Amino acid sequence: MDLDKFIANVDNMIINPLIGFLFALAIAFFLYGVLEFFMNQENEEKKTTGKSHMIWGVVGITIMLGVWTILSIVLNTLGISKSEINPEEGTVNLSE
Template sequence: MIAIASAKTIDELIVTIQQSILDPITNLLLVLGGVVFLYGVVEFIAGASAGQTSSSGSISYATRARGKKHIVWGLFGLLIMVSVKAIIAILQNFFT
């Protein structure tokens, strides 16, 4: 038999896997979603301010459109990761 993180029971094994693998991955993806969202906000604001001072509206429009896309995908990623964390918490409470 292979000892995985010196877990003695299935419950301890599940907790060990959750704490050492799932939590860091979900936290990293949660932070990544937040960074993408904030990058989109900055990009959208930069495109809006460039549109006010620039004579060429197409560049600022493209920047704003890219910013909107990053905002939407960042929020989508945050929603998924919060849902994953909630599902993990529900399953943990269900099995304890």
């Protein structure tokens, strides 16, 4: 197996599922914070912890959406679509 195919396999089998998992984890962390905040209205310490979880969940989601948006802008600016990128061959076919 050459290096390009190895990198393509790592991307398809590890990185892409990991990104989806981390996004789901950030959403779950945010929702846990919401639940913790509303279930413990009488306990200020738990409410503060819930607020913290919500804030860090939103920070994680924002960072991931920001990276995704920047990547999309760069690809669109350069005129590259996902179908033009072939990691197995190590080529990028630019539109004429």
